[in-house]
Amino acid sequence: MKRAAIYTRVSTYDQNPQTQVLDLRQMAAQRGFEIVHEYTDKISGTKAKRPGLDQMMADARHGQFDVVLVWASDRIARSVKHFLDVLDELSHLEVEYVSFRENIDTGGPLGRAIIIIVGAVAELERNLIVERVRAGMRRARLEGRHIGRTPLELDHAAIRQDRSNGRSFRQIAKDHKVSTATVQRVLRMPQDHFLGKTA
Numbered sequence: 001m002k003r004a005a006i007y008t009r010v011s012t013y014d015q016n017p018q019t020q021v022l023d024l025r026q027m028a029a030q031r032g033f034e035i036v037h038e039y040t041d042k043i044s045g046t047k048a049k050r051p052g053l054d055q056m057m058a059d060a061r062h063g064q065f066d067v068v069l070v071w072a073s074d075r076i077a078r079s080v081k082h083f084l085d086v087l088d089e090l091s092h093l094e095v096e097y098v099s100f101r102e103n104i105d106t107g108g109p110l111g112r113a114i115i116i117i118v119g120a121v122a123e124l125e126r127n128l129i130v131e132r133v134r135a136g137m138r139r140a141r142l143e144g145r146h147i148g149r150t151p152l153e154l155d156h157a158a159i160r161q162d163r164s165n166g167r168s169f170r171q172i173a174k175d176h177k178v179s180t181a182t183v184q185r186v187l188r189m190p191q192d193h194f195l196g197k198t199a
Contacts, residue, residue, distance in 0.1 A: 004033035020071035
């Protein structure tokens with residue numbers, strides 16, 4: 001009987017991984033696997049460092065199970081590189097990878113090829129989302145809409161005058177509603193850079 005580890009992940013603490021767990025327990029029973037560990041993360045899939053996944057990989061290195069069961073491949077990672085790094089290490093450790101949703105099993109002859117294709121599609125989807133966001137930002141710039149934080153408007157002359165009157169960086173920063181680092185940066189600027197300007 002093969003020893004199985006279950007790994008589940010949800011993106012936020014508002015989601016419950018129990019649905020994934022129930023499906024994977026049922027699959028393990030159907031295949032005659034003995035579940036020896038269950039790992040869960042509640043964190044974005046874009047983050048490579050996750051406590052549950054890290055612990056699972058550590059236990060895999062100690063030979064504590066033979067198979068990893070996941071509900072879907074995007075639960076492991078959304079980056080092809082990270083995804084394949086995990087699979088490469090599991091393969092090196094002779095630990096099989098089984099995905100419930102995609103019906104993928106690396107124990108089969110075509111499993112590895114399918115995994116690479118699925119991972120590539122997942123990253124393509126993510127890149128398309130990023131590109132749509134960038135296109136929206138470019139369009140906003142072309143239309144003259146401001147993106148990001150509103151630039152600070154500083155009265156450079158007043159800041160220098162306050163400093164020459166003996167006021168501390170902290171007092172000046174408080175009066176002008178900026179950080180002390182901003183005050184110091186203004187004071188380091190050449191005088192001709194701000195002369196006649198208030199921003």
